[in-house]
Amino acid sequence: MGRVCGGRAALAAGAALCVGAALCVVTALPGAAAAAGGPSPYVFADRALPVEGAKKSAGSASLTPGSTYKSSLARGGKFYYQLRLDATETVYVSATAVPGPDSRVVYGDGVEVSLQDASGNNCNSQDARFGTSQSPRPITAWAVREVGPAENRCKAAGTYYVVVERNTRPGSSTETWDTELRVVSEPGVAKGASTLPPDSWNSASPTPPAGERTERRGGTGYNDARALRAGVWGDRIEPGQTLFYRVPVDWGQQISASAELGSASGGRDEYVPAALVMSLSNPLRARVDEADTAYDGKQSTAALDPLAPVAYENRYSPIDGVTGTRVAGWYYLAVHLSPKVAGQFGKRPLDLTLRVGVDGSAKEGPAYAGTARPADLFSVSGRDEEAAERGETAAASGGGGDGTASGSGSGGGSVGRAAMRVVAASGFGAGALILVILGVWTLVGRRRAA
Structure with missing residues (x-):
């Protein structure tokens, strides 16, 4: 030298x-350039472990409850992973698919997650589609293996298989999507817990909060979502962008939310169908509800349907909007603006106003006979309330047990x-x-x- x-x-x-x-x-x-500071369509968890899906069950990689993984999903592909489960825990697996911002997606494109036992019996499966917006954005599907007095299948200890499948239709892109897999374990509850879903609750449309809005910048995904409490919040959203926020909702509380897209200056005298899409996911990343609105340059609002208060027994309801509010913790709002808006009204970001309500007093949760993995996932602590007050990202406050967000750094x-x-x-x-x-x-x- x-x-x-x-x-x-x-x-x-x-x-x-x-x-x-x-x-x-x-x-x-x-x-x-994108890694060093350019916009990313989704920030993965720092502690996400790389894992490769297998094309058949034999020899597939093992997943562990409480962990987050980064994988990939090819067009038309079906990939297997395995889990070793005991007979006492309910386990949820979510898969967040992240198409590139320039991907072409059509109405039926999406992702499906299934949980199967060693005999090929389907314990549960759910899917997620891009729907009428036909706009590329992070979408999440999930599946569950439940253990409880109301369940008659998939209760035994043993090896189970997670199957993640990408559903495609003619006209969609062929590139591979990144995916984030998250495995969550919920312990059983003391004997005698109710298995009857609620027969009534306040289903009247809530009055949206009013007043001056406070600026809070949304994140790119679950791992850097911006914390909000009840109130009126402002942001700016660009065509093709998806912004994530999170709200602490305790047992017995009822969340409501609407997203208002501000008016545009100029533009063509036409409208974009399903221009703004807002979805709500629970702490398991399972979708609870979704709403969208068309846009013609004038202000327009998408609002969630009235939702049931959070309760353990909601899981036994046949209604999707009720069964989704089965656990307390951080609930996630994802707001997406279609890239087609740019063709009609320009590429400039538009004003976004979120009106978030959390009604009701917190109640005692179920008597869990163990510890969740990740820990403290199904509760709202004083630390969580403080994070919502300050507007911390999930990375800054530990990500609800997921670790920090990739690229967020921690100083020092x-x-x-x-x-x-x-x-x-x-x-x-x-x-x-x-x-x-x-x-x-x-x-x-x-x-x-x-």
Whole structure:
């Protein structure tokens, strides 16, 4: 290295130059610009473990309750994963599919998740579709293996299989989608718990909150969703963008929400069907309700239907809007603006106003006979209430047990950690650069020790 190795200051300078050069090369690699600071369609959990789905059940990778995984989903593909479950826990598996912003999706495109036992019996399956908006955005499907007095199948301990399938129709894109898999375990409850769903609840349309709005910037997904409490919140949303928010809802409480898209200046005298789509998901990432509205340049609102208060026995209801409010914790609002809006009214971001209500007093939850995985998932703590008051992201407050969001950082980090994160985001081809950086740092350390 010539004179670079001539002294401590020179060594440090040489290390910095090598790191800088490596980072410059990394930035030039495909995809590095987005990883380094450009907009991302979805931020995955930092602790998401890479896993590859198998095309058949034998030899499929194992998933563990309480963990989050990053995988992929090819067009028309069906992929298997396996779970080893006991006879006491209810387990939920969600799969969030993330098509690229330029993907073509049609009405019937979507993703389906099934849970099956070792004999091929279907315990449960759910799907998620892009629907009338036909607009690429993160969508989540889920499945559950339930254990309880009302269940007669899939109760035994043993090996179970998660099947994630991508449903496609003619006209959709062929590229592979990234997916985030999340496995959640809910412990059983004490004997004698009610299995009767609620026969009545306040189903009147709630009065949306009024007053001045407070600005809060939404996140890109579940892992960096912005916390909200009841109130009126403002943001800006671009065509093709999806913004995520989260609201703490305790046992016995009832959530309501609406999303108002502000008027546009200029534009054509036409409207875009299903221009704004708002969906609500529970702490399991299972969809509770969805609403959309057309847009013609004038302000327009999408509002959720009245929802049942959160209660454990809601899971026994045959009504989707009731069974979804089965657990307490963080509820997620995802708001998507169709890219077709740009063709009619321009690419400028539009004003978005969220009106969120949380009615009712918190009640005691079920007497769980164990601990959830992730822990504290089915409750609302004082820390959660404070996070909603301050508007923290899921990353800043621990992500509800999921770990922090990818790329969020936690402060106090070294240049080395930042460099590694950029290199990792740039793909396998940048791996050699890690060795260069580590070699320089090792040499610096040895010279300093000498």
